[in-house]
Amino acid sequence: xxxxxxxxxxxxxxxxxxxxxxxxxxxxxxxxxxxxxxxxxxxxxxxxxxxxxxxxxxxxxxxxxxxxxxxxxxxxxxxxxxxxxxxxxxxxxxxxxxxxxxxxxxxxxxxxxxxxxxxxxxxxxxxxxxxxxxxxxxxxxxxxxxxxxxxxxxxxxxxxxxxxxxxxxxxxxxxxxxxxxxxxxxxxxxxxxxxxxxxxxxxxxxxxxxxxxxxxxxxxxxxxxxxxxxxxxxxxxxxxxxxxxxxxxxxxxxxxxxxxxxxxxxxxxxxxxxxxxxxxxxxxxxxxxxxxxxxxxxxxxxxxxxxxxxxxxxxxxxxxxxxxxxxxxxxxxxxxxxxxxxxxxxxxxxxxxxxxxxxxxxxxxxxxxxxxxxxxxxxxxxxxxxxxxxxxxxxxxxxxxxxxxxxxxxxxxxxxxxxxxxxxxxxxxxxxxxxxxxxxxxxxxxxxxxxxxxxxxxxxxxxxxxxxxxxxxxxxxxxxxxxxxxxxxxxxxxxxxxxxxxxxxxx
Amino acid sequence: xxxxxxxxxxxxxxxxxxxxxxxxxxxxxxxxxxxxxxxxxxxxxxxxxxxxxxxxxxxxxxxxxxxxxxxxxxxxxxxxxxxxxxxxxxxxxxxxxxxxxxxxxxxxxxxxxxxxxxxxxxxxxxxxxxxxxxxxxxxxxxxxxxxxxxx
Numbered sequence: 001x002x003x004x005x006x007x008x009x010x011x012x013x014x015x016x017x018x019x020x021x022x023x024x025x026x027x028x029x030x031x032x033x034x035x036x037x038x039x040x041x042x043x044x045x046x047x048x049x050x051x052x053x054x055x056x057x058x059x060x061x062x063x064x065x066x067x068x069x070x071x072x073x074x075x076x077x078x079x080x081x082x083x084x085x086x087x088x089x090x091x092x093x094x095x096x097x098x099x100x101x102x103x104x105x106x107x108x109x110x111x112x113x114x115x116x117x118x119x120x121x122x123x124x125x126x127x128x129x130x131x132x133x134x135x136x137x138x139x140x141x142x143x144x145x146x147x148x149x150x151x152x153x154x155x156x157x158x159x160x161x162x163x164x165x166x167x168x169x170x171x172x173x174x175x176x177x178x179x180x181x182x183x184x185x186x187x188x189x190x191x192x193x194x195x196x197x198x199x200x201x202x203x204x205x206x207x208x209x210x211x212x213x214x215x216x217x218x219x220x221x222x223x224x225x226x227x228x229x230x231x232x233x234x235x236x237x238x239x240x241x242x243x244x245x246x247x248x249x250x251x252x253x254x255x256x257x258x259x260x261x262x263x264x265x266x267x268x269x270x271x272x273x274x275x276x277x278x279x280x281x282x283x284x285x286x287x288x289x290x291x292x293x294x295x296x297x298x299x300x301x302x303x304x305x306x307x308x309x310x311x312x313x314x315x316x317x318x319x320x321x322x323x324x325x326x327x328x329x330x331x332x333x334x335x336x337x338x339x340x341x342x343x344x345x346x347x348x349x350x351x352x353x354x355x356x357x358x359x360x361x362x363x364x365x366x367x368x369x370x371x372x373x374x375x376x377x378x379x380x381x382x383x384x385x386x387x388x389x390x391x392x393x394x395x396x397x398x399x400x401x402x403x404x405x406x407x408x409x410x411x412x413x414x415x416x417x418x419x420x421x422x423x424x425x426x427x428x429x430x431x432x433x434x435x436x437x438x439x440x441x442x443x444x445x446x447x448x449x450x451x452x453x454x455x456x457x458x459x460x461x462x463x464x465x466x467x468x469x470x471x472x473x474x475x476x477x478x479x480x481x482x483x484x485x486x487x488x489x490x491x492x493x494x495x496x497x498x499x500x501x502x503x504x505x506x507x
Numbered sequence: 508x509x510x511x512x513x514x515x516x517x518x519x520x521x522x523x524x525x526x527x528x529x530x531x532x533x534x535x536x537x538x539x540x541x542x543x544x545x546x547x548x549x550x551x552x553x554x555x556x557x558x559x560x561x562x563x564x565x566x567x568x569x570x571x572x573x574x575x576x577x578x579x580x581x582x583x584x585x586x587x588x589x590x591x592x593x594x595x596x597x598x599x600x601x602x603x604x605x606x607x608x609x610x611x612x613x614x615x616x617x618x619x620x621x622x623x624x625x626x627x628x629x630x631x632x633x634x635x636x637x638x639x640x641x642x643x644x645x646x647x648x649x650x651x652x653x654x655x656x657x658x
Binding site: 052055168169171172175176178179182186187188189191193194221224225387388389390392393394396397398400401404405408410413414417420421425428429431446447450451454455458459461 | 515516519523526529530533537540541543544545546547548550551552555556558559562563565566569578579580584587588591592595596598599600602603611615618619621622623624625633637641645649650651652653654
């Protein structure tokens with residue numbers, strides 16, 4: 001514990017260097033922009049910018065990409081409150097009371113409490129990250145190939161969460177992701193595999209091209225289809241909430257943080273579950289439940305805190321085990337791997353300086369978000385008036401640059417377009433795309449762990465159940481899958497009650 | 508908005524069955540290069556291929572029970588989406604022979620027209636500004652190397 005805080009102090013010393021501060025500021029600004037602008041989610045933005053950050057050193061790049069991730073969470077609340085447009089399903093609870101507040105001319109305090117709630121939960125979340133991540137990583141140091149394989153299987157629990165109500169489709173997409181990851185040169189023989197004698201396929205598919213294709217292109221097409229309009233808002237009032245609002249929001253923020261953080265520790269527990277659970281809890285403990293849905297500030301404070309705490313907690317399974325808890329973190333995992341950093345227990349041992357600098361930068365980034373958001377909310381609202389007619393093509397051009405620049409290959413651009421069309425159709429027919437991306441990214445690690453496990457056990461599958469840790473992880477996987485399925489079923493009922501049957505939990 | 512009965516899932520199930528069979532064949536092709544049945548480059552293609560066949564069959568035979576209706580946009584919007592994807596494809600193909608600058612400027616014009624419905628003159632102006640901005644930031648500033656082409 002003392003070690004952790006010593007390392008954290010050193011991390012602060014690094015994170016406060018001018019270049020790292022610039023990267024944190026750039027990331028949070030881009031993230032906020034991505035959050036408030038329609039047509040580009042945080043996963044797509046991170047994917048597009050990973051190749052662009054190649055000119056930076058890995059620590060600076062990951063500080064910036066992490067800033068985009070949590071900055072987008074902040075920015076997303078602006079459109080939820082002012083326009084009743086949730087960027088993702090997890091933001092629906094914020095709309096339920098945030099938008100009625102905006103209609104009553106209290107949009108400012110709603111945005112203010114959302115920022116304060118997110119900031120407090122974010123900071124508490126980073127404290128939790130600093131405490132729990134090394135603890136988990138220490139345990140995971142004793143892991144061998146069978147344990148790593150079991151961990152990869154644990155990611156199947158994530159598939160259940162991101163599959164919405166169609167688990168079979170999620171598993172198919174997951175297996176397809178593994179298959180796509182195998183295209184290229186074989187790990188043990190170096191022979192081409194699933195390449196059909198194509199030189200381009202022999203290099204394998206690029207993760208950035210697939211991610212940009214599956215996330216960004218469908219979003220742009222959807223924006224075009226839905227004729228996204230620029231934001232136009234009336235006077236929102238002061239963004240600084242008064243004393244009564246702050247008093248009413250304190251405990252909802254604390255409860256939201258606890259719900260978001262501890263659910264976020266479960267690998268693959270979607271932020272949707274956290275925000276809806278927080279909203280449900282606030283409504284149940286409130287002395288005025290009749291105010292919910294008509295502008296209760298607790299209905300904004302709790303879910304926003306839960307959302308941000310869940311995002312920060314998601315870094316714990318990511319850094320400790322290499323398991324991402326959300327699409328954006330899956331893209332960040334790809335980014336870490338591209339920079340040669342293998343998330344998992346060894347990351348803390350071998351790249352301790354990097355990890356603690358990134359964690360320290362999250363404290364700074366969260367503070368920057370409040371500074372950038374509260375006083376300048378009017379400016380953000382003005383920026384969001386950029387017409388989609390200009391934004392759409394610019395995003396497409398950025399997608400091409402992102403896909404191309406990863407390996408300087410036009411084949412990757414073609415791949416992006418093919419996956420873009422596929423992603424659009426998949427979204428239309430309610431096929432979850434996150435399992436494909438997740439399994440594509442984890443595929444090589446899974447295969448390596450499988451081959452090593454089989455070699456050391458002379459082809460005995462019992463190796464996974466004979467070793468207590470791997471057996472324990474496999475049992476945990478089954479428990480988590482069942483628990484996830486139950487929680488998602490419950491959340492689905494809440495989502496349907498709040499937003500109708502059209503909303504997909506896999507969004 | 509029109510509604511169409513679900514047929515897509517069946518098509519995907521069949522495609523996944525084919526993918527599964529291809530993986531199994533690939534596993535069989537690679538098997539002689541390994542001295543063990545469960546470890547080697549053939550192992551996971553074999554396992555995932557078999558899993559895909561099973562999942563594809565389950566999907567094929569269970570998907571009829573559900574009655575999801577998928578909403579597609581109106582015909583003019585679909586045509587615009589197809590044209591946008593067409594422009595994007597032409598753009599990416601033309602980068603190799605023509606370089607980055609010219610295709611970006613030229614393809615930007617119809618793209619801005621499709622998305623924003625602005626006049627051709629305005630689209631040309633926006634496209635030039637956008638191309639100049641992207642070139643300055645990514646090629647000039649960040650030193651990204653695109654094919655040189657004519658320019």
